[in-house]
Amino acid sequence: MTKLFTYNSLTRMAFLMLTPVFFRALGFAFIWHSIYWGVITWVAIIWGCLILISPLVGKVGCGWVCFFGTWQDLSSQRSVLKTSWHKPITWTRITIIVAFFATSLIFFFIHVHSGMIRCIRFDPGFLNMNFDDHCKHVWVYDSAGAILFGLLLDKRWFCRNLCFMGGICAAGAKFSRLIPVVDTAKCNYCGKCDRDCLLKIPITRYMAKNDGMVTNPECIVCGKCVESCYRKAISIEFVWNRKEYRVNLLHDVPLSKRTGFGVSPVAEKRQTAACLK
Numbered sequence: 485m486t487k488l489f490t491y492n493s494l495t496r497m498a499f500l501m502l503t504p505v506f507f508r509a510l511g512f513a514f515i516w517h518s519i520y521w522g523v524i525t526w527v528a529i530i531w532g533c534l535i536l537i538s539p540l541v542g543k544v545g546c547g548w549v550c551f552f553g554t555w556q557d558l559s560s561q562r563s564v565l566k567t568s569w570h571k572p573i574t575w576t577r578i579t580i581i582v583a584f585f586a587t588s589l590i591f592f593f594i595h596v597h598s599g600m601i602r603c604i605r606f607d608p609g610f611l612n613m614n615f616d617d618h619c620k621h622v623w624v625y626d627s628a629g630a631i632l633f634g635l636l637l638d639k640r641w642f643c644r645n646l647c648f649m650g651g652i653c654a655a656g657a658k659f660s661r662l663i664p665v666v667d668t669a670k671c672n673y674c675g676k677c678d679r680d681c682l683l684k685i686p687i688t689r690y691m692a693k694n695d696g697m698v699t700n701p702e703c704i705v706c707g708k709c710v711e712s713c714y715r716k717a718i719s720i721e722f723v724w725n726r727k728e729y730r731v732n733l734l735h736d737v738p739l740s741k742r743t744g745f746g747v748s749p750v751a752e753k754r755q756t757a758a759c760l761k
């Protein structure tokens with residue numbers, strides 16, 4: 485697992501190079517065209533599957549596949565404005581999701597009404613893979629936009645606030661079973677993982693609040709935090725039952741030794757009782 489981020493980086497670089505070749509299959513925005521024409525295409529199948537597995541393995545599409553996210557990660561290393569962690573802005577996400585589906589569905593119904601299409605049909609290759617002039621332009625604009633967002637605002641600000649796909653995958657990832665977990669007995673609360681996280685997720689807060697389970701739906705399961713912790717306190721694990729995980733931890737290590745936040749004996753008793761309920 486310590487090499488997870490190496491595999492993640494290699495995979496993302498591979499997809500970054502593959503995306504121009506299979507742009508219409510990997511560029512998530514082409515889902516709009518699939519709905520517009522009422523066709524189940526490769527892009528709808530691929531991203532549909534990534535959405536479906538998000539309650540199991542989190543936002544892996546965003547962390548391992550999406551070229552737009554990778555461009556932001558690369559360029560945000562030099563970003564001008566350093567923002568602090570904040571929760572995604574819900575209203576922008578909802579507005580963009582509604583606008584995306586409303587506009588594509590309106591065109592779909594117009595096409596049905598005018599007789600251009602009869603029903604939804606299965607034709608994965610409908611959006612052909614030719615990287616023609618039109619697509620080249622779109623890819624260049626998309627890539628330039630992602631790089632610009634990364635240079636201006638760090639740590640995937642666009643993904644957290646403006647991307648419709650990010651919002652949909654995050655809704656599924658709320659229930660993800662694959663999450664980073666911190667061994668609070670090994671951690672010395674240096675905060676390096678917080679600073680290095682590609683999404684700026686405040687990992688150390690999850691030690692005090694959540695027994696080390698980083699259950700943040702924005703996590704892209706990249707493994708950067710695992711690599712950055714020199715005490716090897718973080719790993720990415722399947723946690724099937726969060727309540728059970730807490731109880732097991734409580735039996736193995738006393739709570740007061742697992743938190744560095746000065747938990748009072750009364751609070752400790754209360755937390756222990758709540759977990760064992």
Ligand code: SF4
Nearest residue numbers: 546550553643647650
């Ligand atoms: S949130 Fe959107 S732009 Fe960002 S990585 Fe995910 S799909 Fe790509």
Ligand code: SF4
Nearest residue numbers: 671672674675677713
């Ligand atoms: S980098 Fe490791 S030791 Fe430092 S706060 Fe994060 S988990 Fe703890």
Ligand code: SF4
Nearest residue numbers: 681703704706707709
């Ligand atoms: S918490 Fe770890 S795995 Fe999740 S996004 Fe941050 S660095 Fe990546």
